[in-house]
Amino acid sequence: MFQKVLIANRGEIACRIATVLRARGVRSVAVYSEADAAAPHVRLADEAVCVGPAPVPQSYLNQDAILAAAQATGAEAIHPGYGLLSENAGFARRCAAAGIVFIGPSPEAIDAMGDKAVARATAAAAGVPVVPGSGGAISDDEAAALAEGIGYPVLVKAAAGGGGIGMQVVTKPEKLARSLQTCRDRGASSFGSDAVYLERYIESPRHIEVQILFDHHGHGVHLFERECTLQRRHQKVVEEAPSAFVQARPDLRDGLYASALALGRAIGYRGAGTVEFIVDPEGRHYFIEVNTRLQVEHPVTEAITGVDLIGWQLDIAAGAPLTLTQDALAIQGAAIECRVYAEDPAKSFLPRPGTIERFDAPTGPGVRVDAGVEAPCEVTPYYDPMLAKLVVAGADRPEAIARTRAALGAFVVEPLTTNLAFLATVMEHDDFQAGRYDTGWLERLAKGRL
């Protein structure tokens, strides 16, 4: 095992990684921007290095400064968390060149899945069903012909995209050219690539994903599915494990697990990863992408399996064999994660930075809060407005919902505008309780249409 690990992230995930490291007797090094000098993740780590000014490109994406911090502190490995540098193959290569272990899959696997158009082709070649669409990145002319062929509505996606950014739903041919341009522009500005591809827009789908874990020796398991259908702006807000929809359909369930493992094997995956699928109302599943990193919502999987995913990321990165076997893994109970954001659900979920004066996280049976803030503290406009994740486990889904409702009622974040009351409305809604929803449901709820 490593003696010292640098955490190249901030917020709740940096706090959580620091806590896992401490529990294992591994020293931790935090990095922070000038705006985060007093942030909780800085204090939780054994050492901390300032890597630049507040804007992300100058600090948390500043590869030179982060690598220099690792070398100056003698860190043997870097955990990138999620977002930021976590899916940056170039950074993974630079770590390797500097003799530092990047805690994640190989740069080749990151590259293979990082271009989502190439990932689709790789998945199809591995026998995994993909959404009907383009074989790779396409020109505007090809897009028009292809869209006619697969039928409107279609979805234009940035090949290098993530975080729901850049995606455009196109309902009719007249709107295609403009959407292609918007998507290319967003891709270029957010991800440095204007390559786009096309998929059929599946109506009323669910987003279901499968957690996988592979070691250096080709041994891999899946850790069941997560239901991530409740989204705003194509980004998840409430996630669950398992998915009641999937568990009620054994063919779908087995197909999802088989697809995820087949793709993991095909690309020689290593470490923790997530294979994302769209599932149509008839229960057919289609691959959409692989996230070659830890996912925000990984705790619901930990809650139902008892597996410490970050612990396994560390062990696998250090070369240890994965001793988990598929037969020994089982789903125990149900878990729900609510992402607590400083944002206003009534105003299109607009971020609302500000000062936190009171932060009372709930406790209780099955309740886990992964927080990246405390009181008092400043929530700045520089970073993602997620404050904390409320993760609640129960013996079954109704108990997890009941406990989540109670926990949300006891959660106090003041005087900031947050989505806490909105999350409570979700938990209380008949549709949610009955499992009747699609990826558009949450935005309809926020607009008062339900």
Ligand code: ADP
């Ligand atoms: P998950 O897929 O784990 O649910 P999200 O889509 O919510 O994750 O993204 C997690 C975090 O990473 C968010 O802060 C999001 O803004 C950021 N993010 C996701 N993908 C990218 C990307 N390709 N580039 C930069 N940031 C990203």
Ligand code: ADP
């Ligand atoms: P990102 O890389 O930004 O996470 P994804 O390709 O994973 O993008 O898609 C994000 C979300 O967009 C999905 O969870 C789903 O809600 C929606 N989506 C993606 N592809 C489709 C599709 N073909 N049809 C309908 N909705 C889709």
Ligand code: MG
């Ligand atoms: Mg995705």
